[in-house]
Amino acid sequence: MQNDESQPDESQPQPPNPGPSPELVNRYGLVPPDFEAAKTDVQRKTLDQRAQIDELARLRHSCAHILATAVLRLWPDALLDIGPWTEDGFYYDFDLKHRFSPDDFPKIEEEMRKVTKENQVFEKSIKTREEALAYFAGKGQKFKVERLGDIPEGEVISFYQNGEFVDLCAGPHVMRTGNVKPSGIKMLKVASAYFRGNEKNPQLQRLYGTAFKNKEELDKWVTMQEEAKKRDHRKIGAEMGLFAFDAEYVGPGLALWLPKGTVLVEELERLAKETEFQAGYVRVKTPHLAKEKMYKTSGHLPYYADSMFPPMELGELDGEERQQLEAEISNLRAKEAMHSFELSQLHPVNDIARFLSVSDSLKSVRQDLEKPKMPVTRYYLKAMNCPHHHRIFAAEPRSYRDLPLRLAEYGTNYRYEQSGELFGLMRVRALNMNDAHLYCTAEQFAEEFRAVNDMYLKYFKIFGIEKYQMRFSTHDPARLGQKFVNEPELWKKTEDMVRQVLIDSGINYVEVANEAAFYGPKIDVQVWSAIGREFTIATNQVDFAVPARFGLTYRDRDNTDKTPLCIHRAPLGTHERFIGFLIEHYAGNFPLWLAPEQVRVLTLNDDAALVDYAKAITAELRANFVRVEGDYGADPVKAKISDAEHARVHTMLVIGGRDMEAGAVSVRLHGKGNIGAKPKAEAIADILASIRERRA
Numbered sequence: 001m002q003n004d005e006s007q008p009d010e011s012q013p014q015p016p017n018p019g020p021s022p023e024l025v026n027r028y029g030l031v032p033p034d035f036e037a038a039k040t041d042v043q044r045k046t047l048d049q050r051a052q053i054d055e056l057a058r059l060r061h062s063c064a065h066i067l068a069t070a071v072l073r074l075w076p077d078a079l080l081d082i083g084p085w086t087e088d089g090f091y092y093d094f095d096l097k098h099r100f101s102p103d104d105f106p107k108i109e110e111e112m113r114k115v116t117k118e119n120q121v122f123e124k125s126i127k128t129r130e131e132a133l134a135y136f137a138g139k140g141q142k143f144k145v146e147r148l149g150d151i152p153e154g155e156v157i158s159f160y161q162n163g164e165f166v167d168l169c170a171g172p173h174v175m176r177t178g179n180v181k182p183s184g185i186k187m188l189k190v191a192s193a194y195f196r197g198n199e200k201n202p203q204l205q206r207l208y209g210t211a212f213k214n215k216e217e218l219d220k221w222v223t224m225q226e227e228a229k230k231r232d233h234r235k236i237g238a239e240m241g242l243f244a245f246d247a248e249y250v251g252p253g254l255a256l257w258l259p260k261g262t263v264l265v266e267e268l269e270r271l272a273k274e275t276e277f278q279a280g281y282v283r284v285k286t287p288h289l290a291k292e293k294m295y296k297t298s299g300h301l302p303y304y305a306d307s308m309f310p311p312m313e314l315g316e317l318d319g320e321e322r323q324q325l326e327a328e329i330s331n332l333r334a335k336e337a338m339h340s341f342e343l344s345q346l347h348p349v350n351d352i353a354r355f356l357s358v359s360d361s362l363k364s365v366r367q368d369l370e371k372p373k374m375p376v377t378r379y380y381l382k383a384m385n386c387p388h389h390h391r392i393f394a395a396e397p398r399s400y401r402d403l404p405l406r407l408a409e410y411g412t413n414y415r416y417e418q419s420g421e422l423f424g425l426m427r428v429r430a431l432n433m434n435d436a437h438l439y440c441t442a443e444q445f446a447e448e449f450r451a452v453n454d455m456y457l458k459y460f461k462i463f464g465i466e467k468y469q470m471r472f473s474t475h476d477p478a479r480l481g482q483k484f485v486n487e488p489e490l491w492k493k494t495e496d497m498v499r500q501v502l503i504d505s506g507i508n509y510v511e512v513a514n515e516a517a518f519y520g521p522k523i524d525v526q527v528w529s530a531i532g533r534e535f536t537i538a539t540n541q542v543d544f545a546v547p548a549r550f551g552l553t554y555r556d557r558d559n560t561d562k563t564p565l566c567i568h569r570a571p572l573g574t575h576e577r578f579i580g581f582l583i584e585h586y587a588g589n590f591p592l593w594l595a596p597e598q599v600r601v602l603t604l605n606d607d608a609a610l611v612d613y614a615k616a617i618t619a620e621l622r623a624n625f626v627r628v629e630g631d632y633g634a635d636p637v638k639a640k641i642s643d644a645e646h647a648r649v650h651t652m653l654v655i656g657g658r659d660m661e662a663g664a665v666s667v668r669l670h671g672k673g674n675i676g677a678k679p680k681a682e683a684i685a686d687i688l689a690s691i692r693e694r695r696a
């Protein structure tokens, strides 16, 4: 799991040693038919990264044991639950009368330090179920007794002992407690958590800590956490009025873009549209929903059903069927009228038998009329844009002359993320994707792919993203036809081409075998924000299976029909995640071209001539589509500047009498201070050039 996605849910204890969370689905395209099998072994990290994670995980999990050892020394009556490692460290759940607080941390850390100094060996022993039960029951450790019940019959039950502390655990650990550097350990927080995450169970106290190999790495992490907290996109988003969530009326995970956030959205779209236009893309627009058949064909249903909003069901009929149904209904209506009339003529006492029989018939006719006769068609909100684009490809006959065809759309997708996984803009239920599908021949593939990579590099430069990595996932020839679509030649050919393009473009990449999607090799793009946090923003995907499933063909030179290759790409990811990333990356201090309020014109006082001069500058900027506001009141200029700084206005033009006389303005940049006076025309030209060139 990536940093940007981690959102620990306090109430949900993770299983022991959860490990890096697998990427459940490819977020963009088809879910492989063997999705269930694939999801367990598709992980996002390279082997190297995984080896590092394993090492850190081992260290952190060992720290959970060391923590429990220390807590039992300090509070011998503590009851223990479990102590796994997590993405950011480790925790252990306890039940005891004493309420933990951060005031306890120094004492706990000190005791942990002693445990490491004692250099205890982590010793493994195998127990029978009876032995294990007897041990924990004897100690009154009721949660451990319950956890023992979770271990299936026949499975090995292992204990680990360090010093006097014994725990039920499958491992692995470091060799000795002395392998953990105490200066690399830090207790973080205390939270409450229900046993097994179920609120009907007793509430436990969870102690969170983290551990690194050494103090330097710990310090680096602590600094990054502090900086990340200051740059939290939810906090800055609220301060700047960028977006809002309204769980009560709109729904959780459905972002509302406020005017200032909409500026960011539209500037990004403009950038994408211009860049894609220059790269020969054409734009399309598609509806937000489609019939069930679409997603059965793409393979999203049934494999992806849990991640889609449930279907909308509509009654629909055409032609003869409709006529038949209408005839049936009008027949029933006639009967209803006839029975009602007869009933009105009958005496309920004198004609009792007939009266009852007719009223029964009437009842049954009315019941029939109420029965829904219309067969149901299911519509789904789209979770991805590919299928719609495929239908656009299919909408007209295509020839080799039409290829490559690059269909682009900022498409809105809906995904039913679990409510516990929703996280600000990073995990949402409605997302706008910088999507495009490139249909091409095998001969055109390398060139298309290279152009896509160039586009990434161009964006990295614009956004000042200095550190990035592309993870190139390839197939495993031994699993063709199971995990990977059975096209050995296409796999080899496209993978060779992708590799060559990456090498030729001098792109920083790592290759990961056996992690491609079912239908083709893929590239995950990771970027690091200015403070060194890692984000996965996009996936590039080669697809040689789905176009065939949709029956997409083009007429080739030799007059035969062929299936195109398709490249899925979304360099700017989704607005939601990308803007979340940018907020942290820039700490809300956007470059001029992106800034929601680009310029504010401030007067030193409210002198009429000065205000007129300032207003003319504002008007000129606005006529040039600059997002400019004026502050011409009588407030002290210091207060005006402080207001503008607080609102993160990029450029302030401060104007006094002397500026006016000289036809000048004093330029002040947010966070940088006064950069001096300039002739008015020059200042305006600078602003326009900086915006036009999208300067950093």
Ligand SMILES: [Zn+2]
Pocket (backbone or CB within 6 Å): 061, 062, 065, 160, 167, 169, 170, 171, 172, 173
């Ligand atoms: Zn353990």
Ligand SMILES: [Zn+2]
Pocket (backbone or CB within 6 Å): 028, 029, 384, 385, 386, 437, 568, 569
């Ligand atoms: Zn796609």
